[in-house]
Amino acid sequence: MTQPKLAVVYYSATGTVHAMAQRLAAAGEKAGAEVRMRQVAELAPAAAIASNAAWSRHFERTKDEPKAVPDDVVWADAVLFGSPTRYGNVASQLKQYLDTLGPQWLQGLLADKVYAGFTASMTMHGGQESTLLALYNTIHHFGGVLAAPGYTDPLKFVDGNPYGVSHVTGGANDIPLGDAQLAALDHLAERVIRIAAKLNA
Numbered sequence: 001m002t003q004p005k006l007a008v009v010y011y012s013a014t015g016t017v018h019a020m021a022q023r024l025a026a027a028g029e030k031a032g033a034e035v036r037m038r039q040v041a042e043l044a045p046a047a048a049i050a051s052n053a054a055w056s057r058h059f060e061r062t063k064d065e066p067k068a069v070p071d072d073v074v075w076a077d078a079v080l081f082g083s084p085t086r087y088g089n090v091a092s093q094l095k096q097y098l099d100t101l102g103p104q105w106l107q108g109l110l111a112d113k114v115y116a117g118f119t120a121s122m123t124m125h126g127g128q129e130s131t132l133l134a135l136y137n138t139i140h141h142f143g144g145v146l147a148a149p150g151y152t153d154p155l156k157f158v159d160g161n162p163y164g165v166s167h168v169t170g171g172a173n174d175i176p177l178g179d180a181q182l183a184a185l186d187h188l189a190e191r192v193i194r195i196a197a198k199l200n201a
């Protein structure tokens with residue numbers, strides 16, 4: 001059986017979604033997949049980044065990491081997209097990446113892959129589910145196989161998000177990922193890889 005390929009493609013301004021992506025990548029490798037973890041390009045003006053110390057720090061720390069290109073999705077059997085919640089929606093940086101995939105979409109190169117999403121927001125009812133549902137509109141257009149986690153494991157009753165995996169960062173935007181989120185991220189990576197391996201077989 002061929003080794004399943006997992007792409008983790010994400011945007012993160014202040015590091016939370018980046019930490020989620022790292023956990024997914026590690027879980028994917030542990031589950032036997034070949035993994036590409038790729039951040040999408042930053043689009044915000046320098047002045048906006050400079051106005052936020054955490055954003056500036058994260059930008060400097062990650063600016064030389066490999067950037068997502070269309071082939072990262074074409075290459076993969078399973079794709080996990082991550083975005084901070086922005087007004088209950090997908091960050092424009094990730095949306096811009098998705099919007100560059102028109103040629104691949106037109107050729108049917110994005111279809112029949114396994115997809116799911118992850119997000120973070122500052123507040124508990126701040127729009128995590130609407131962000132994931134907005135992201136999933138695009139997956140329908142790809143002809144992707146949406147593998148939302150549902151409540152397919154008892155641990156999903158603890159993290160509580162059947163639409164994907166999400167984390168609340170709190171008012172100071174600094175609450176680290178807890179055991180419930182880490183377990184849910186591991187579960188999400190294992191699940192999409194398991195389903196992709198079945199589709200490949």
Ligand SMILES: Cc1cc2nc3c(=O)[nH]c(=O)nc-3n(C[C@H](O)[C@H](O)[C@H](O)COP(=O)(O)O)c2cc1C
Pocket residue numbers: 011012013014015016017018084085086087088089119120121122123124125126127169173
């Ligand atoms: C423009 C903007 C819009 C945001 N909208 C929301 C929102 O709708 N709900 C919410 O709870 N947090 C919102 N936040 C907070 C971010 O979602 C939170 O800081 C983010 O999840 C942290 O992820 P990151 O560290 O990966 O950037 C917003 C932040 C910005 C800058």
